[in-house]
Amino acid sequence: MVTVVENVPARSGSAPVPALAARATAIGGSPVRDILAVTARPEVINFAGGLPAPELFDAEGIAAAYRDVLAQVPERALQYSTTEGEPALRAALAERTRARGLPTGADDVLVTTGSQQALSLLATALLEPGDTVLVESPCYLAALQAFSFAGARIVAVPGDEHGLDPDALDALTARERPKLLYTVPTFQNPTGRTLPGERRAAVAAVAARRGLWIVEDDPYGELRFEGERVPWIASHDGAADRTVLLGSFSKVMAPGMRLGWLRAPAALRRACAVAKQAADLHTPTVNQLAAARYLADRDLDAHVAGVAAVYRERRDAMLAGIAEALPAGSSWTRPEGGMFLWARLPESYDTTALLPRVVEQDVAYVPGAPFYAAAPDPATLRLCFVTQTPEEIAEGLRRLGTGLRG
Incomplete structure (x- = not known):
């Protein structure tokens, strides 16, 4: 039997416990x-x-998906899974990505516990303390937290009502030698703005010319009310070997399922898988299988x-x-x-x-x-x-x- 004692102050004469990490x-x-x-x-x-x-x-549809997987494959749904994610879900995510114009196979996808975890994994896999990260101004708050925890130096890229300025990005990249650019180009959090297609192509060109990773976060892109869909930065020439595309079911299915994913070049994806093994081994199996069943049985679009x-x-x-x-x-x-x-x-x-x-x-x-x-x-x-x-x-x-x- 193990007894855990929490928050007990040091007795008189005892040395204090070590300090928290800075x-x-x-x-x-x-x-x-x-x-x-x-x-x-x-x-x-x-x-x-x-x-x-x-x-x-869609509480009814989601509940039915959980009931089905627990009734039909309980031994699998309640068991450990692979770090990379359940094959059925990875295949479905790859198909949805291909349908939107970006060639993707199941092996290109790593399932994460919400896309927020993807940011933490990327920070672990890419950043050394002191590395420079470029972000939009203003920027998604939790990304600033993730990069700050990794010890990164965060520099904002100037922009306007349409989003970041590719010329400013080029100049900053030449001067600051950043490791990556983080962007939410579609319906950005917090501004709601969308980066135009020509700027996306210019961002991809800067990354290819200067040597820069792009982290393209797209949790809101499917929630379009009007206008035409703008292709991902990841689909532009020069971006394929240096862009990580993040996706999430939180805004289109249910945030409580905590399901996100990243699509990344092989070496970086493998590094993120190792980081995930150290974080949580894998995203909950039952949630992944329920999402895969939902995609198979229902029309998410x-x-x-x-x-x-x-x-x-x-x-x-x-x-x-x-x-x-x-x-x-x-x-x-x-x-x-x-x-x-x-x-x-x-x-x-x-x-x-x-x-x-x-x-x-x-x-x-x-x-x-x-x-x-x-x-x-x-x-x-x-x-x-x-x-x-x-x-x-x-x-x-x-x-x-x-x-x-x-």
């Missing part, structure tokens, strides 16, 4: 998670989270189309009311898909300082400052439009306007 104290927690904890009250209209709408989950139609109505509701809610002189994005809208208030506003006053009105947003690798823009904020109904969005924007006006 990175564990230097890297802060997620402000988004902190805000969600504060605003968990049901009366709060929460524009802060990046949560898909739970009423749109049709389901996603239905979700996107609802999200479009909710985006439109936010766009319809935002001008009245925000102060004169504000600006905001008009995303063609995804989950987020990004706004900038006039120079005199600080959205971090204003948040407590806004929360008093039972509404919440995420201040923009934490999304910046360099000097933050304190007048920015992120609004998630998918979790509330159009009526709730209208009321939330009314409360937001009241809070901002003080």
Whole structure:
């Protein structure tokens, strides 16, 4: 019998326990998670989270998939699996990727425990402390955390309303000698913007010419409301041997299944598999088999189309009311898909300082400052439009306007 003693202070005269690793104290927690904890009250209209709408989950179809695999192959579903992932799921993911224009085989895919784990595996496999990572400005917050934990030096690439500037990327790459560029080119988190096709081709050309890895994160790309699909950076000439494409079921199936994947060149994929063995051995078998069964038995594309139609109505509701809610002189994005809208208030506003006053009105947003690798823009904020109904969005924007006006 083993007795575990936790959090017992050292007795008088005893030496203290060793300190935590410096990175564990230097890297802060997620402000988004902190805000969600504060605003968990049901009366709060929460524009802060990046949560898909739970009423749109195909709970019946997902439950049937779990029942089937547990009834038919319980000895496999409940057993250890290979680190790379269940063959049936890898094959299905490869087929979906091929159908979207990128030649992919099952062996090109590594299943991860959410695409967030893919970022951690890539940081482990690619980065030495002090290596430089280029990111968008602003950037997905959890990517900044993952690269910071690896000890990377993070440098923001300048851009505009269309995304990062390839000329600035070229200049920074020549000067900083970075190891990788991380980008969410489609319906970016936090801005909702989409990088145009010609810029994607230019990014691929810079990477090929300068010697740079590209990590292309695409959790939102299937949630398109309007406009034409823009091909992945990974599909452009010069990108095949240096681009890692990340995908996820969190926004299109269910985040609680914690299923993501990466498509990467062989040597890097193998290195990520070794890192995964050290992290969690493999992604839960039952979840992988249930997802594979769901893809075989159901039409995920049709389901996603239905979700996107609802999200479009909710985006439109936010766009319809935002001008009245925000102060004169504000600006905001008009995303063609995804989950987020990004706004900038006039120079005199600080959205971090204003948040407590806004929360008093039972509404919440995420201040923009934490999304910046360099000097933050304190007048920015992120609004998630998918979790509330159009009526709730209208009321939330009314409360937001009241809070901002003080």
